[in-house]
Amino acid sequence: MTRIEDLPTPALVLDAARLEANLATMAKAHPGAALRPHVKAHKCTALARRQAAQGHRSFCAATIREIEGMAEAGLGDDLLLANEVLDATRLGAVAATGARVTVAVDSDETIAAAAKGGVGEVLIDVNVGLPRCGCAPDDAGRLAERARAAGLVVRGVMGYEGHVVGNPDRAAREAGCRASMEQLVAAHADVGGEVISAGGTGTWDCNPWANEIQAGSYALMDTAYATLDLPFEQAFFVLSTVVSVAPAGAGYAIGDAGLKAFGMDHGNPALPGGRVLFCSDEHVTFVPGRAEDDTAPSPIDWELGAKPAVGDRIRLVPAHVDPTLAYHDRLYVADGEEIVDEWAIDLRGWTAAD
Amino acid sequence: MTRIEDLPTPALVLDAARLEANLATMAKAHPGAALRPHVKAHKCTALARRQAAQGHRSFCAATIREIEGMAEAGLGDDLLLANEVLDATRLGAVAATGARVTVAVDSDETIAAAAKGGVGEVLIDVNVGLPRCGCAPDDAGRLAERARAAGLVVRGVMGYEGHVVGNPDRAAREAGCRASMEQLVAAHADVGGEVISAGGTGTWDCNPWANEIQAGSYALMDTAYATLDLPFEQAFFVLSTVVSVAPAGAGYAIGDAGLKAFGMDHGNPALPGGRVLFCSDEHVTFVPGRAEDDTAPSPIDWELGAKPAVGDRIRLVPAHVDPTLAYHDRLYVADGEEIVDEWAIDLRGWTAAD
Numbered sequence: 074m075t076r077i078e079d080l081p082t083p084a085l086v087l088d089a090a091r092l093e094a095n096l097a098t099m100a101k102a103h104p105g106a107a108l109r110p111h112v113k114a115h116k117c118t119a120l121a122r123r124q125a126a127q128g129h130r131s132f133c134a135a136t137i138r139e140i141e142g143m144a145e146a147g148l149g150d151d152l153l154l155a156n157e158v159l160d161a162t163r164l165g166a167v168a169a170t171g172a173r174v175t176v177a178v179d180s181d182e183t184i185a186a187a188a189k190g191g192v193g194e195v196l197i198d199v200n201v202g203l204p205r206c207g208c209a210p211d212d213a214g215r216l217a218e219r220a221r222a223a224g225l226v227v228r229g230v231m232g233y234e235g236h237v238v239g240n241p242d243r244a245a246r247e248a249g250c251r252a253s254m255e256q257l258v259a260a261h262a263d264v265g266g267e268v269i270s271a272g273g274t275g276t277w278d279c280n281p282w283a284n285e286i287q288a289g290s291y292a293l294m295d296t297a298y299a300t301l302d303l304p305f306e307q308a309f310f311v312l313s314t315v316v317s318v319a320p321a322g323a324g325y326a327i328g329d330a331g332l333k334a335f336g337m338d339h340g341n342p343a344l345p346g347g348r349v350l351f352c353s354d355e356h357v358t359f360v361p362g363r364a365e366d367d368t369a370p371s372p373i374d375w376e377l378g379a380k381p382a383v384g385d386r387i388r389l390v391p392a393h394v395d396p397t398l399a400y401h402d403r404l405y406v407a408d409g410e411e412i413v414d415e416w417a418i419d420l421r422g423w424t425a426a427d
Numbered sequence: 428m429t430r431i432e433d434l435p436t437p438a439l440v441l442d443a444a445r446l447e448a449n450l451a452t453m454a455k456a457h458p459g460a461a462l463r464p465h466v467k468a469h470k471c472t473a474l475a476r477r478q479a480a481q482g483h484r485s486f487c488a489a490t491i492r493e494i495e496g497m498a499e500a501g502l503g504d505d506l507l508l509a510n511e512v513l514d515a516t517r518l519g520a521v522a523a524t525g526a527r528v529t530v531a532v533d534s535d536e537t538i539a540a541a542a543k544g545g546v547g548e549v550l551i552d553v554n555v556g557l558p559r560c561g562c563a564p565d566d567a568g569r570l571a572e573r574a575r576a577a578g579l580v581v582r583g584v585m586g587y588e589g590h591v592v593g594n595p596d597r598a599a600r601e602a603g604c605r606a607s608m609e610q611l612v613a614a615h616a617d618v619g620g621e622v623i624s625a626g627g628t629g630t631w632d633c634n635p636w637a638n639e640i641q642a643g644s645y646a647l648m649d650t651a652y653a654t655l656d657l658p659f660e661q662a663f664f665v666l667s668t669v670v671s672v673a674p675a676g677a678g679y680a681i682g683d684a685g686l687k688a689f690g691m692d693h694g695n696p697a698l699p700g701g702r703v704l705f706c707s708d709e710h711v712t713f714v715p716g717r718a719e720d721d722t723a724p725s726p727i728d729w730e731l732g733a734k735p736a737v738g739d740r741i742r743l744v745p746a747h748v749d750p751t752l753a754y755h756d757r758l759y760v761a762d763g764e765e766i767v768d769e770w771a772i773d774l775r776g777w778t779a780a781d
Binding site for chain 1 (some may be wrong): 433436437438467489490494495511512513514526533534536537554559561562563566589655668670671672673674675677679681686687690691692704705706707708709710712739747748749753754755756757769775776777778
């Protein structure tokens with residue numbers, strides 16, 4: 074029997090009970106097709122299978138590789154590439170195997186690519202305020218017509234309110250979501266179709282305009298989303314071994330997990346009971362002790378001791394889940410302290426597995 | 428014949444001529460064993476082979492997996508794990524195949540681990556100012572005795588002046604390097620052995636105290652090291668496709684490379700001739716146009732046009748090479764605009780390939 078303390082480090086460890094609680098909480102609010110789980114957050118078909126076990130059979134993805142992998146895993150009932158592509162050939166090949174594949178389009182060029190690549194169904198991607206993909210709301214109807222003229226089925230619209238999902242002020246988040254969704258609903262009136270796809274973990278309970286929510290981070294969580302007071306628990310951490318303790322008096326110690334084990338765009342990982350000073354490629358330099366004004370409980374049922382020693386294991390909570398998982402090739406699944414399974418993070422990269 | 432413009436995106440593209448120029452410049456200054464190239468920077472045995480072709484047969488690494496992969500690739504003449512480990516079993520297994528394996532130690536525990544794991548040779552890792560691994564300089568002699576008593580061969584010392592290698596003020600960099608190396612040389616007098624291993628790309632030409640330089644970034648470079656006015660050229664970029672252009676007047680456009688294609692700890696990638704506004708998981712939002720005071724030539728012989736269109740290819744220069752390569756599984760090797768080879772980034776991850 075392998076226990077967490079026996080794992081080689083660095084290692085991604087998943088708390089199975091917390092994952093299942095998160096999935097159940099979301100499935101209760103958005104059952105079945107009302108949730109379209111976003112696999113970009115975890116890139117793991119085994120985890121997607123747990124989402125499917127909660128009743129969700131439609132998924133969204135950010136890369137062609139994710140779509141391919143989900144179809145290969147038998148999870149291809151309704152796959153949405155919630156992203157634009159200029160070459161849809163590989164998507165068409167997935168559709169030709171019998172999986173249902175829909176792709177987002179926001180321009181004449183991406184419509185032409187979908188048609189040429191053999192993808193039969195599209196959503197019109199509408200810009201609802203985030204400076205990223207999406208057509209102008211008042212251009213959505215024209216694009217839908219153009220897509221239909223190209224022989225495509227237009228299933229509806231999508232629009233991601235990504236500029237508001239992380240706002241810790243709930244009233245502002247709700248107001249921002251409403252403003253975005255009013256634009257999306259107006260565009261939908263011009264486009265038609267069944268689907269209004271939007272939302273994310275941050276707007277999971279304040280977006281009644283969308284009829285499917287594209288949430289991903291809720292399954293595993295991270296310190297950025299933890300600031301929003303959501304009912305989802307931190308369900309994974311990075312296990313690291315203390316490989317060195319500073320000469321007496323210096324006070325810091327070093328763990329064997331660094332820049333290649335954590336997505337760093339939201340900053341350093343958190344260390345419950347201690348503070349991360351900085352990360353190097355394969356190291357984290359930290360000091361024990363909380364800041365004086367920090368009385369929050371640890372998010373992961375573990376806290377650093379006062380005197381870390383060489384050989385101790387520490388548990389770090391990433392600031393951003395998606396780019397963290399993309400660095401790792403497996404998730405160790407823990408039931409309490411016991412490792413009960415190992416899941417491949419099998420949707421990484423962009424090219425076909427070869 | 429595949430050209431850069433034909434590659435699926437995002438893609439890491441290596442300029443073969445620039446790589447070879449960088450390798451030759453370094454090999455001229457530090458021929459043969461005077462350079463111990465650090466493979467953590469590229470995690471690619473094919474690239475290490477190019478370094479070997481320049482005459483370097485000793486390498487250093489930051490992970491056990493890198494050591495294993497280098498030995499498997501036939502590059503195991505003299506491998507140094509320039510890092511501490513508490514379980515050296517896998518390193519001992521590599522040594523048992525006939526490769527020469529040395530590991531850094533900085534404590535009683537890491538010495539015991541080396542002996543127990545079957546690694547016969549060590550360097551005493553000395554802290555020379557960077558708050559990371561390494562014993563106190565005046566403890567190095569004691570640790571060397573202890574290692575010899577444990578049956579280990581002590582080859583000498585290592586100490587990384589990582590807190591000074593990135594200082595853009597050359598005089599301060601030189602002074603900091605000297606201060607660090609004086610500590611290392613003093614520790615070496617207590618330790619004995621042939622090796623004084625230190626240095627990096629930033630101190631490649633101002634560290635005469637070390638008899639081998641552990642440089643890695645010089646081969647490929649990044650925007651952080653580019654601020655130091657070194658003679659090494661930017662030899663790789665991330666190719667991305669423009670998948671969306673904002674509605675008229677907004678001025679921005681979006682490429683298909685984001686947080687999972689770039690190590691972000693040193694900030695956004697650079698876009699010659701344009702400016703990156705922000706990265707999302709699989710997107711980069713950018714605007715064309717240089718800042719008014721920016722008259723520097725492009726570091727990669729390419730520059731963004733004034734009006735990017737959907738389908739255009741753009742070339743982004745990462746801020747930090749090491750954690751960027753760790754996200755990718757291959758490097759496309761370009762001779763001018765033509766792709767002439769594809770190298771696996773085969774030293775990624777931490778566990779044995781399985």
